[in-house]
Amino acid sequence: MAEVSARELAYASLAAFRKEGAWSDVYLRKTAPRAELSPRDLALAAQLSYGVLQNRLLLDFWISHFSSVSLKKLEPQVLDILRLGFFQLAMLDRVPQSAAVNESVKLARRHSNPRAAGLVNAVLRAAAGRKDALPLPPREPRETYLSVLYSHPLWYIREMLPVLGPEETEALLGADNAPAPLWIQVNSLKASPEEVAARLEGEGVSAEPHPWLPGCMKLSGAGGLERLSAWREGLFQIQDPASRLAVLAAAPEPGFRVIDGCAAPGGKSFAAAMEMKNRGSILSCDIYPAKLEAIREGAGRLGISVLETALLDASKPEPSLVGSADLVLSDVPCSGMGVIRKKPDIRYKDPDSLKTLPSLQLAILRNLSAYVKPGSVLLYSTCTLRREENEAVVRAFLDEAPGFAPESFRLPGLGEVPGGMLTLWPHRHGTDGFFICRMRKNI
Numbered sequence: 201m202a203e204v205s206a207r208e209l210a211y212a213s214l215a216a217f218r219k220e221g222a223w224s225d226v227y228l229r230k231t232a233p234r235a236e237l238s239p240r241d242l243a244l245a246a247q248l249s250y251g252v253l254q255n256r257l258l259l260d261f262w263i264s265h266f267s268s269v270s271l272k273k274l275e276p277q278v279l280d281i282l283r284l285g286f287f288q289l290a291m292l293d294r295v296p297q298s299a300a301v302n303e304s305v306k307l308a309r310r311h312s313n314p315r316a317a318g319l320v321n322a323v324l325r326a327a328a329g330r331k332d333a334l335p336l337p338p339r340e341p342r343e344t345y346l347s348v349l350y351s352h353p354l355w356y357i358r359e360m361l362p363v364l365g366p367e368e369t370e371a372l373l374g375a376d377n378a379p380a381p382l383w384i385q386v387n388s389l390k391a392s393p394e395e396v397a398a399r400l401e402g403e404g405v406s407a408e409p410h411p412w413l414p415g416c417m418k419l420s421g422a423g424g425l426e427r428l429s430a431w432r433e434g435l436f437q438i439q440d441p442a443s444r445l446a447v448l449a450a451a452p453e454p455g456f457r458v459i460d461g462c463a464a465p466g467g468k469s470f471a472a473a474m475e476m477k478n479r480g481s482i483l484s485c486d487i488y489p490a491k492l493e494a495i496r497e498g499a500g501r502l503g504i505s506v507l508e509t510a511l512l513d514a515s516k517p518e519p520s521l522v523g524s525a526d527l528v529l530s531d532v533p534c535s536g537m538g539v540i541r542k543k544p545d546i547r548y549k550d551p552d553s554l555k556t557l558p559s560l561q562l563a564i565l566r567n568l569s570a571y572v573k574p575g576s577v578l579l580y581s582t583c584t585l586r587r588e589e590n591e592a593v594v595r596a597f598l599d600e601a602p603g604f605a606p607e608s609f610r611l612p613g614l615g616e617v618p619g620g621m622l623t624l625w626p627h628r629h630g631t632d633g634f635f636i637c638r639m640r641k642n643i
């Protein structure tokens with residue numbers, strides 16, 4: 201795919217998402233090196249494809265307002281091209297309106313036919329120049345209004361409204377659509393935050409300390425990490441504050457035997473190794489061999505020597521591990537609805553496909569709980585805000601496992617968390633959406 205344009209690459213990533221459900225970030229990362237685009241064009245391609253996914257329902261609302269052909273009757277590729285065009289017209293300042301229209305027409309000629317190109321031209325021209333006067337969805341019913349304005353599925357809004365109320369739900373949806381900062385955690389085994397900040401500044405990257413989480417910094421201007429010597433030398437790992445807080449809630453100590461049941465790509469295992477000062481042992485498990493390889497690579501880069509990997513299904517018993525760990529991490533597979541700001545396409549998952557998650561999560565938690573030594577700690581965590589994957593799973597587990605009880609913990613910036621359960625919210629805490637429950641096994 202030599203010398204394609206930014207728009208062509210953005211279109212290809214949307215088409216891949218439409219046809220194969222390919223995640224936009226994965227597709228762009230895989231395809232970008234072959235596309236031979238300048239960094240500036242690559243950034244535009246990412247902005248276009250992320251922007252369209254992030255705003256798809258609102259873009260569709262505008263398209264149906266201006267198009268004489270209904271959304272359902274538009275060819276899927278023409279619909280994607282119109283979405284790209286509207287995103288540029290309505291939401292990007294740096295693209296001239298004429299370029300947004302003309303480039304979309306060219307895309308339509310290449311991927312459809314002259315009639316479709318005519319339609320794209322007519323629809324986008326009708327909207328061009330009206331950036332600040334585009335229609336908004338009707339304010340009632342509120343759930344539909346929020347769904348269209350913030351491009352989140354109705355089923356999710358219906359789940360969140362009773363939990364958060366209308367104002368906070370709107371704040372959450374807004375936070376989901378805001379750019380996600382790039383947070384790193386300094387590898388305390390190798391360097392101090394000051395040393396890492398100085399190394400990064402020397403390579404043209406600004407590193408701003410997190411307001412309340414020690415060792416955490418926000419990077420700007422990082423570009424590809426591989427080019428940074430501080431990255432190659434393992435002086436830091438990419439990690440959202442929420443993931444670090446989950447590990448701090450688990451409170452691993454030097455000398456602990458830790459089992460991380462769902463460990464890939466390894467972020468929490470690595471953070472645990474840092475808290476343990478690289479003393480003790482960590483068994484990092486996953487069901488995908490390739491993911492275990494990535495964990496070993498990461499541990500090597502970070503200079504972690506206490507970590508071993510094991511190919512294990514966390515929902516199936518492994519007798520040799522029973523009663524063996526001072527700490528078990530159960531960071532289960534989940535819907536990922538807490539990380540929408542990083543992966544905008546997550547919101548379009550088929551809700552039916554999420555129905556089996558709570559039973560899998562419970563099976564994993566139940567099985568991993570057997571590996572906890574009497575008197576030791578079990579941590580359950582997810583990167584979702586859905587109660588049925590969070591509190592409901594933990595309650596079901598505690599109902600059947602009276603030997604475990606939730607336990608309060610303390611966190612930097614947040615203080616005491618009574619009751620042992622914490623939900624982190626993008627709009628309240630500025631973190632990924634996350635759920636943490638710390639439990640202790642009776643002696």
Ligand SMILES: C[S@@+](CC[C@H](N)C(=O)[O-])C[C@H]1O[C@@H](n2cnc3c(N)ncnc32)[C@H](O)[C@@H]1O
Pocket residue numbers: 443461462463464465466467468469485486487488491512513514515531532533534564583
């Ligand atoms: C939320 S991710 C874990 C993130 C990781 N703890 C971290 O901090 O980097 C969930 C992981 O569980 C793995 N997984 C899914 N089903 C599993 C199972 N039955 N047993 C073990 N691992 C599983 C997935 O491959 C995925 O890597």
